[in-house]
Amino acid sequence: MKHTLLSLIPLLLSLLMSCQESMEDKAARAAADYTRKYCPTPVINYTRTDSVSFNKSTRTYTYYCTFSGPLDDPSVIATHREQLIQLLTSSVRESTHMKPYVEAGVRFQYVCRSEKAPREVLLQLGF
Numbered sequence: 556m557k558h559t560l561l562s563l564i565p566l567l568l569s570l571l572m573s574c575q576e577s578m579e580d581k582a583a584r585a586a587a588d589y590t591r592k593y594c595p596t597p598v599i600n601y602t603r604t605d606s607v608s609f610n611k612s613t614r615t616y617t618y619y620c621t622f623s624g625p626l627d628d629p630s631v632i633a634t635h636r637e638q639l640i641q642l643l644t645s646s647v648r649e650s651t652h653m654k655p656y657v658e659a660g661v662r663f664q665y666v667c668r669s670e671k672a673p674r675e676v677l678l679q680l681g682f
Contacts, residue, residue, distance in 0.1 A: 578659050582609040582616060601626035602667070615662040615681070616653075622677050623670040632677045644682050 576584070586609040596604040601624040608617050625631060632639065647653050647663050656663075667678040 578655070578661075579609070579611045579614065582656055582661065583611055585609070586616060595621075598623055603670075605668075613662065614660070615664050616656060617664040617666060620665060620667045621670050621673070622667050627670050627677070629675075629677060636678070639678060640680055643680060647682075 586607040590606045590608070594604055594606050601622055603621045603623065605619045605621055607619070609615070610617070622632075643665050644663075648657055653663075662681060664681040665678065666676060667680075669675040669677050
């Protein structure tokens with residue numbers, strides 16, 4: 556009996572190793588978990604994250620956000636567009652949590668809507 560159990564160990568180890576989660580599966584799970592646990596987030600700097608998703612076929616991690624207060628104004632977005640782009644891209648690239656995805660070449664996208672007019676997209680950014 557002992558000999559039979561010992562001979563099964565390599566088989567069990569190989570099965571466990573083959574069940575490792577792919578980067579795409581991990582990203583999709585992480586996005587869904589984040590959305591379920593934290594979204595919508597509290598408003599910080601006039602921005603709320605409504606949800607996060609990962610599209611496996613395009614390998615795109617998308618943040619859906621809402622701008623409020625003074626940021627909920629197309630003219631303010633137009634005036635400060637470059638600073639907003641810089642802020643959003645650096646927040647992803649400097650995140651230790653996102654580092655494996657950045658290194659794997661995952662695309663990131665932000666879709667930011669107006670709180671006053673939820674159908675209006677104030678900023679859409681992909682990088």
